[in-house]
Amino acid sequence: MTTTTSSIRPVATRPASVGSWFSDGWITTRRNLIKIRRVPDILVFTTLQPIMFVLLFSYVYAGSINIPGSSYTEFIMAGIFAQTVVFGSTYSGSAMAQDLKEGIIDRFRTLPMSPSAVLIGRTNGDLLINAISMIVMIATGLIVGWRIKSSPLEAIAAIALLLLFAYAFSWVMAFIGMSVRSPEVINNVSFLVLFPLTFISNAFVPSGNLPTPLRIFAEYNPVSALVQAARELFGNVPPGAPVGDTWLQQNPIPTVLVGIVALLVVFVPLSIWKFGRVSAR
Amino acid sequence: MSFIEARDLVKTYTPRGAPVVRALDGLSLSVPRGTVTALLGPNGAGKTTTVKVLTTLVTADSGTATIDGIDVAADGGDIRRIIGVSGQYAAVDENLTGFENLDMVGRLYHLGAKASRARAKELIELFDLTEAQNRPVKGFSGGMRRRIDLAGALVTDPQVLFLDEPTTGLDPRSRIGMWDIITRLVAGGTTVLLTTQYLEEADQLADDIAVIDHGKVIAQGTSDELKSSIGGQRIELTLVSEDDTPAATEILRAVASSEPEVSTDRRTIAVNVAHGPAALRAVLADVEERSIRLHDAGMQRPSLDDVFLQLTGHAATIDDESEKAS
Ligand SMILES: Nc1ncnc2c1ncn2[C@@H]1O[C@H](COP(=O)(O)OP(=O)(O)O)[C@@H](O)[C@H]1O
Ligand SMILES: [Mg+2]
Numbered sequence: 001m002t003t004t005t006s007s008i009r010p011v012a013t014r015p016a017s018v019g020s021w022f023s024d025g026w027i028t029t030r031r032n033l034i035k036i037r038r039v040p041d042i043l044v045f046t047t048l049q050p051i052m053f054v055l056l057f058s059y060v061y062a063g064s065i066n067i068p069g070s071s072y073t074e075f076i077m078a079g080i081f082a083q084t085v086v087f088g089s090t091y092s093g094s095a096m097a098q099d100l101k102e103g104i105i106d107r108f109r110t111l112p113m114s115p116s117a118v119l120i121g122r123t124n125g126d127l128l129i130n131a132i133s134m135i136v137m138i139a140t141g142l143i144v145g146w147r148i149k150s151s152p153l154e155a156i157a158a159i160a161l162l163l164l165f166a167y168a169f170s171w172v173m174a175f176i177g178m179s180v181r182s183p184e185v186i187n188n189v190s191f192l193v194l195f196p197l198t199f200i201s202n203a204f205v206p207s208g209n210l211p212t213p214l215r216i217f218a219e220y221n222p223v224s225a226l227v228q229a230a231r232e233l234f235g236n237v238p239p240g241a242p243v244g245d246t247w248l249q250q251n252p253i254p255t256v257l258v259g260i261v262a263l264l265v266v267f268v269p270l271s272i273w274k275f276g277r278v279s280a281r
Numbered sequence: 282m283s284f285i286e287a288r289d290l291v292k293t294y295t296p297r298g299a300p301v302v303r304a305l306d307g308l309s310l311s312v313p314r315g316t317v318t319a320l321l322g323p324n325g326a327g328k329t330t331t332v333k334v335l336t337t338l339v340t341a342d343s344g345t346a347t348i349d350g351i352d353v354a355a356d357g358g359d360i361r362r363i364i365g366v367s368g369q370y371a372a373v374d375e376n377l378t379g380f381e382n383l384d385m386v387g388r389l390y391h392l393g394a395k396a397s398r399a400r401a402k403e404l405i406e407l408f409d410l411t412e413a414q415n416r417p418v419k420g421f422s423g424g425m426r427r428r429i430d431l432a433g434a435l436v437t438d439p440q441v442l443f444l445d446e447p448t449t450g451l452d453p454r455s456r457i458g459m460w461d462i463i464t465r466l467v468a469g470g471t472t473v474l475l476t477t478q479y480l481e482e483a484d485q486l487a488d489d490i491a492v493i494d495h496g497k498v499i500a501q502g503t504s505d506e507l508k509s510s511i512g513g514q515r516i517e518l519t520l521v522s523e524d525d526t527p528a529a530t531e532i533l534r535a536v537a538s539s540e541p542e543v544s545t546d547r548r549t550i551a552v553n554v555a556h557g558p559a560a561l562r563a564v565l566a567d568v569e570e571r572s573i574r575l576h577d578a579g580m581q582r583p584s585l586d587d588v589f590l591q592l593t594g595h596a597a598t599i600d601d602e603s604e605k606a607s
Binding site: 111 | 333336337338339340358361362364366368369370371372373374375376377381385386388389390391417430433
């Protein structure tokens with residue numbers, strides 16, 4: 001080493017602009033893509049778990065749960081999709097907590113980069129993982145006899161709605177990750193909160209079958225709305241199935257859309273604000 | 282106004298269920314351009330918090346700080362373009378290779394793809410990181426991570442470099458290597474603010490030392506200035522025979538400004554004196570006159586340890602927690 005003064009004389013002068021916002025987001029996304037490639041457990045878990053769920057539910061429970069006018073496999077798929085993508089959004093929580101702990105957030109925060117780029121990269125990472133999960137689940141579902149009974153356009157809308165909801169939820173998890181700061185706590189809390197949230201819903205049984213207190217919870221559970229919206233768009237709602245009596249139950253698609261917008265409007269700025277204040281201990 | 286100027290910084294933390302901590306309690310500091318200043322203080326003194334305020338990671342509750350006249354709180358974006366930071370714990374992405382880590386930093390400085398790659402390659406050469414160039418950082422030693430982290434702070438050749446305990450937790454060989462790198466940087470004209478718990482490190486690397494304790498700078502100056510600020514010297518005699526100890530102690534007591542300290546083998550006696558050279562001449566004349574035989578007679582200025590003890594009332598101890606830092 002002779003000197004650290006570069007022959008290139010790099011100088012960080014280019015001011016932040018829309019272009020650099022875009023490229024910063026892409027650079028941090030790429031970082032997460034490399035991680036997905038180098039740490040294959042995430043991808044393995046992401047693909048095996050939904051396959052296992054589809055098989056378990058459609059073979060183990062299909063015989064014992066009766067859905068009038070439809071098959072359990074047909075009924076259950078939207079539920080498995082919703083549960084999987086909601087859990088897929090939790091990576092943003094544990095990853096932000098981990099990056100914070102390791103001081104990588106501090107490194108990023110001392111660079112003249114866009115303050116939202118790390119979060120954009122992080123939530124994009126979840127989106128990609130969820131998209132891969134969706135493809136795997138759809139393929140597995142089709143193999144075990146699930147059928148899309150709507151138009152291709154509606155099916156695409158269903159997939160988009162599931163992924164968008166999960167994307168918005170990633171921003172919530174990123175905020176929680178930066179607030180809680182412990183990847184282990186995030187993982188445990190995710191399981192403790194998300195298992196009841198996804199199971200006490202209409203994902204795996206019609207909510208009408210649940211005991212009253214749980215049924216009321218299920219009717220107002222946002223996951224129920226997501227599942228119902230996806231079920232409708234895939235054409236998987238059994239003919240003559242009871243429609244709930246609240247507006248939310250009767251209009252799941254607008255409900256979910258409003259929910260997605262609300263989550264993004266609140267948690268995108270909140271997470272960016274939080275990012276500008278957190279630092280490792 | 283100095284290149285880095287901090288005035289009356291106060292930063293409090295309120296940990297859940299614990300009393301308020303005044304991490305910075307009216308800290309003021311000046312760092313002239315092109316110099317190395319060491320923030321010297323024990324664990325918990327507020328060194329990291331000072332670095333975090335100056336590098337825009339943490340906002341002070343009150344007080345002001347500027348770098349090259351730019352306010353760190355108001356114009357963080359402009360500050361981030363001129364600083365390089367290597368924090369207390371190496372912040373490298375474990376899953377990326379050494380090259381990918383540095384390339385990513387270059388791109389986030391908006392150097393462009395080509396310049397980022399070229400600079401990353403150059404830094405890999407400069408910092409002897411070829412081993413980690415194409416392998417994920419995971420699994421490399423603390424010394425290697427530290428070097429990658431430091432290289433990350435130098436991607437743009439910053440005007441000012443912040444190094445928070447750059448050698449804590451390194452083995453002696455890596456420590457010398459790090460000193461070498463810092464010394465060369467300084468020769469290139471970079472302004473450096475480094476923190477350390479090691480007096481020797483501050484003495485070795487810094488033009489200026491700011492002693493920090495309980496969130497305040499309690500003294501700032503060159504190593505020489507600090508040593509002479511507590512005044513005087515220390516005279517030490519080592520006798521051939523224990524039999525002479527009472528006589529020698531009497532001789533020393535006559536010139537001393539402190540009670541003579543006698544070693545456990547009773548053959549080494551030391552005192553602090555106000556005017557070293559004159560006192561030493563007088564002591565040696567008396568020793569000669571009374572035919573006391575000596576192994577050794579010496580005079581020393583106070584060490585930084587003594588300065589620290591004098592200023593803070595406690596020794597500059599290093600506790601266990603910092604030892605595991607990497
Ligand atoms: N995020 C934090 N929350 C609570 N207390 C903190 C936090 N960061 C630092 N402190 C406290 O502030 C004081 C100064 O810490 P620090 O600046 O890290 O000292 P140093 O770097 O000199 O060891 C310590 O008492 C430390 O425990
Ligand atoms: Mg510290």
